[in-house]
Amino acid sequence: MSILEQASVAPVTASQQRADRWAERVRYVPPAWFSTVMGTGILAVVAASLAQRPWAGPTTARVLDAVAVATWLLATALLLAVATGAALHLRWHPGTARGHLRHPVRGPFVGAAPMALLTVAAGAVLVGPGVVGESVAVDLALVLWPAGTLLGLTTALLAPSRLRALRDAGQEPEPFAGWLMPVVPPMVCAATGPLLLPHVAASLRGALLVGCLVLAVLTLLLSLRVGGLxxxxxxxQGLGPAALVPTWWIVLGPLGQSATAAHHLGAAAPDPALGRAVALGYAAPVLALALVWLAxxxxxxxxxxRTGLPFALTWWAFTFPLxxxxxxxxxxxDLTGWWGLDALAGGLAALLVAAWALVAVRTLRGVYSGSLSVPV
Incomplete structure (x- = not known):
């Protein structure tokens, strides 16, 4: 390079170097990273729910409340980190971001983003008042829940057209359980929306309840279509290769969430007795199906x-659906009053904690080694 050419090259400033380093760090941020928020946030929701059960004594309730607070705060921090990383990724690497959305395996996990928002919103209502005060917690939920609802409706309604686009492009992707990810968010809206009923104007409660019911029905219709495939x-072909095994846990998501939504909507119905009866008629067989599929x-x-299952972000499917x-x-x-189901819920919650700890450790290890920062 000549002297004149060297003089024409602007020196790289320290701020530019920092920007380049950050740009490189967020070169690969697939939407599945939002599943870390979902898996952590559901732990907070579960702990808060169990703490309110009649069998939870004062000591047990305090432990569960502490777990709920810690995991909700962690989920909120993860949401901020992942959302910031995704925004920077979209800004600096728009081509790669579009490639993620078009990918037949990574693309469906865009549904994790709205469910992350909704899970943190639910935690804000159940856990937040004791941490940041009721006013701040409710305001946070009233921001996150509508945002998650709009984004979830978008992913759900665009999912069929996305599959058509892949086929029009000459691709015939094999069906896998991850296809449920973009269609499940409206059911998460239906399960978490009733938590907001005490915090909205009385004139809006009827509309919110009906809206949640519509969202639940929409998810059931879309899930049935994907379920048939x-x-x-x-x-x-059976459940396919070992690498896809974690994704089959996603099937538990619409089953468990729809049972939860049925309970919440039934309890909030104008006729609670009738609402609870209808909820039980739906939730009991769905829960039985979920337990069979869980086994x-x-x-x-x-x-x-035992034979070797490679770690990937899909392992977070062991957490939220469970x-x-x-x-x-x-x-x-709650609908039946049967103590055996409370015992079962406690056992499943212990399994959830173990699964979350395993996946969280493996994720931290993957971040430290850099194996989660490159495409697979």
């Missing part, structure tokens, strides 16, 4: 772990 896949997933996962089964079990326990 998944049943065909299982009949013809299938657990057996298949144990086999995959957490929804816990809340669904608590819902049916």
């Amino acid at each position: 998944l049943v065909g896949r299982v009949r013809s 299938v997933c657990a057996a298949r996962t144990a086999r995959a772990l 957490g929804t089964v816990v809340t669904g079990t608590v819902a049916v326990a």
Whole structure:
């Protein structure tokens, strides 16, 4: 390079160097990172729900409340970190971000973003008042829940057109359980929306309740459509390779959340007795189906772990869907008053804690080693 050419090159400032380093760090931020928020936030919701059960004595309730506070704060911090990383990724690497959305496996996990918002919103109502005060907690929920609802409706309604676009482009992606991710968020809205009823104007409560019911029905219709494709896949090919095993836990999400939503909506109905009866008629068989599928997933996962299951962000599917089964079990326990379901919920919650600890440690290890910062 000549002297004139050297003189024409502007020196790289320290701020530019820092920006370049950050740009490199967020080069690969797939939407599945939001599942870390979901998996951590559901732990807070589960702990808060169990702390309110009649069997929880003062000491147990204090422990559960402490767990709920710690995990909700962690989920909130993770939401800020992941959302910031995703925004910077979109700004500095828009082509890569669009590639994630078009990818037949990574793309469906865009549904994790609205569910992350909704899970933290639920924690804000259940846990937040004791941490940041009721006013701040409710305001936070009233921001996150509508944002999660709008984003979730977008992902759910665009999911069928996205599949058509892949087929029009000559791709015939194999159905896998991750296809449920973009269609489940409206059901999470339906399960968490009733928590806001005491905090909105009386004139809006009816509309909120009806809106949650519509969102639940929408998810059921879309899930049935995707479910039909998944049943065909299982009949013809089984659960597929070991790497896809964690994604089959996602099927538990719409089952557990719909049982939880049925309980919350039934309890808030104008005729609570009728609402609870209808809720029980729906939630009990759905919970039974969820428990059967949980047993299938657990057996298949144990086999995959023995033969070698590579770690990926899909392992977070071991957490949130299982957490929804816990809340669904608590819902049916409340509707029936049967102590056995409370015991089952406690056992499943212990399994959830173990799964969360395992996946969190493996995620931290992957971040430290850099293995989660490159495409797989």
